Amino acid sequence: MITSFENQNNSSQKSLKSVIYREFLRKAMIPILFVEVALIAFYFISVNYMTDKTMDVMSQTANQSLVNLSVNETRYINNKLKHITRSMNTFQKLHQAKTGFTYDTFAQETLPVDLPWGSGALILDSAGEVLVSSNALDGLVDKNVIGSDYIDVRQPYTKHDYLRGTEPLDLVIQDFIAGQLRSKEFQSLNEQYFITQSIIDESGWRLVILTDMKSIYAPIYEQKTESKNLGYLVILLIINFYVAFFIYLMVASKRFARRITQPIETMTKFISQINQQRAEESPPSYVKIRELDTLIDLNVELQEAKQKYVELNVEMSHKNDELKRLSVTDPLTQAYNRLKLDEVLSKELERSVRDKKPLSIILLDIDKFKHVNDTYGHQVGDSVLVALTQALLKNIQSTDVLGRWGGEEFLIILPNTSLENAVVQAEKLRLLIEFMCFDTVGKVTASLGVSCSVDDGTECSLIERADKALYKAKEAGRNCVKRQERVSPLKLKLVNIFDGRSTLES
């Protein structure tokens, strides 16, 4: 029983745990996760957008700065050339001076080398030949644009101009130099470049500055990378948090479920123990509440007493019924006794007066019954009484009431029956007895007296008259029916006067 409870408890714990787990995920964690994902997505979109915008602004600013720088440098070189020309009289003198001061040395001295964003510069002569290029430019185009074999002014110079190559970057630069554009932003081999040029009026030379945009964007790229890394770190933290939280949730929901089911488990175990110990009738190992046991025992006793009381009540009721029956029954013949006959007669008389209906009675007495007893014995006499009762009960109407009036005498009450009809009924019964054959005894006869009442409501007068009629029947030689009508007091007086008799026969 305990094991089955434990299984049941475990499964209820599991289901409770999963309910808590599910509910928490559904109502808290999933909505929070959605919000977090949306915020992170928004963060990355913002970083990209801001970076792009900043790059646009930076590139415009940087490009403008480079153009300005190019113009300023050009102006500087031009002024310097003007100064040299004035002091040297003509620029041609400069060429012809045997001072070793050449185009190349001048260009090298005037070429701006310390440009921002790692920009490279080169100076072209009026024919488009490269006079000089900075190391930064060489780095940008990944070659030495002009070699070391430059010549001085006294000789026609031949140069190895590596910008005349066929590399994509060379082609773009050549195209730009040949054109009239002041500046240009272009892409070559997935790299973004900015190029600007300006004319040195004094000599017809051109100053060209080339910048790799990557250098301009570098801080922004760096910032973007840092921002993205921050985003990835947040994602990583969120994932870690979720993993840790899921583990915590599993453990916490299990603990919580256990905390809820623990008291029920303890209580059920306690009840199981009580039941088990009651079944085994062994002394309990836990604290016994004696008052409770006493109460339970008392309750059991009370229930048993209640059951006994109900049974006794039923028995008493049966016995009462039996007593009642016995109190109104003649013990020998099982017909009604005199007590019951008195009661019935009284009620029927009341009813006959109330309904104005006739009530007749028949008083039946066995003839010479003493002789039966004396001849065959008292027991045979009893059997005659029993047999006679049975025969009479079978032959009276259902509304008639038969009882033993006393000794060998019987009374039959016939409600709503006239004297004539009662006499007819009495005659039938007399014939019945006359033709009956009793065991041992054989033939027996009876005498019957009949009386009727219509409006005199006394029981005594009715019985008295029936008794008188019976007496008359005995007087008349027995085995016959006689009746006794009611005589009014006036008639009785007249009869007494004229006949000198006390009773009137009919």
Ligand SMILES: Nc1nc2c(ncn2[C@@H]2O[C@H](COP(=O)(O)OP(=O)(O)OP(=O)(O)O)[C@@H](O)[C@H]2O)c(=O)[nH]1
């Ligand atoms: N066996 C038996 N006899 C009874 C019982 N009750 C009365 N008797 C007898 O009935 C007889 C009645 O006798 P009597 O009163 O002289 O009348 P009888 O012999 O019937 O004569 P008549 O009535 O004049 O014809 C008595 O012998 C009673 O003992 C009874 O319960 N059982």
